[in-house]
Amino acid sequence: MSLIEKLKLGIDNPPKIIKWPGSDVQVALKIISEQARMEASFATERLFKSEKIDSNLMTADQYENEKVIQILFRALRCPDDLDKPVFQTITDFRKALTREDMRILIAEYTGFESECSPSPENLSEEEFDKLLLEVKKNAATTTSNISSMSTLRKVIISLVDLPASSLKDNG
Numbered sequence: 001m002s003l004i005e006k007l008k009l010g011i012d013n014p015p016k017i018i019k020w021p022g023s024d025v026q027v028a029l030k031i032i033s034e035q036a037r038m039e040a041s042f043a044t045e046r047l048f049k050s051e052k053i054d055s056n057l058m059t060a061d062q063y064e065n066e067k068v069i070q071i072l073f074r075a076l077r078c079p080d081d082l083d084k085p086v087f088q089t090i091t092d093f094r095k096a097l098t099r100e101d102m103r104i105l106i107a108e109y110t111g112f113e114s115e116c117s118p119s120p121e122n123l124s125e126e127e128f129d130k131l132l133l134e135v136k137k138n139a140a141t142t143t144s145n146i147s148s149m150s151t152l153r154k155v156i157i158s159l160v161d162l163p164a165s166s167l168k169d170n171g
Contacts, residue, residue, distance in 0.1 A: 002122075003127055003130065003131060003154070006115070006116045006117070007116075007131070008094050009116070010031070010116070010117065011030075011031045011032065011033045013116040015028035015029055015030045015077060015079070016029045016056060016108070016112045017029075017079055018108050019036060020101070021098075021100065021101045021104040022104065024100075026079050027076050027078070028076070028078065028079045028082060029075055029076060029077075029080065029108060029109055029112050030069065030077050030082060031075070031112070031113055031117070032074050032075050035070065036071075036074045038072070039070075040067055040070035040071045040073075040074060041042040041067060041070075043070050043090070044063060044066045044067045044070055045092070047066060048063060048066075052170075060122055065102070068102060068106050069090070069093065069094060069097065069102065070090065072093075072097075072105050072109060073085060073087065073090050073093045075109050076093075076105070092142070093133060097109050108146050132145070142154075
């Protein structure tokens with residue numbers, strides 16, 4: 001699948017099937033939406049408030065770990081039913097998760113997310129030029145489907161910086 005196709009799909013990219021760390025159990029990783037990320041952040045905040053835990057330098061690591069756990073809980077799915085989380089509850093997930101599992105799983109997730117919606121800083125000049133050419137050919141349909149705001153921003157800035165004659169020659 002080409003980069004532009006992955007960018008257009010955004011959260012609808014096919015899941016990545018991985019093995020749970022240290023086992024042969026397969027799980028699916030699904031790209032989550034900004035809404036789901038926001039829900040993960042709010043769930044973290046609610047947990048800290050309900051437990052009367054102050055967010056400060058002493059608890060900063062636990063707060064960030066909980067956000068990672070919340071994101072992973074939303075991203076990990078049963079391979080045969082993507083609507084079904086791997087664990088029924090966030091508490092069950094926390095109980096099954098080790099620090100090493102969390103480290104491996106978040107690395108898998110962020111790598112997969114970068115693959116599906118790469119930062120423009122991580123694209124080679126050739127990859128970015130291909131993306132720019134595709135946008136120039138089909139600006140209306142392409143730009144409306146790019147889910148990475150940093151990529152979209154760089155594409156727009158590049159198009160604005162092009163000489164006027166370049167914009168007319170769209171292949």
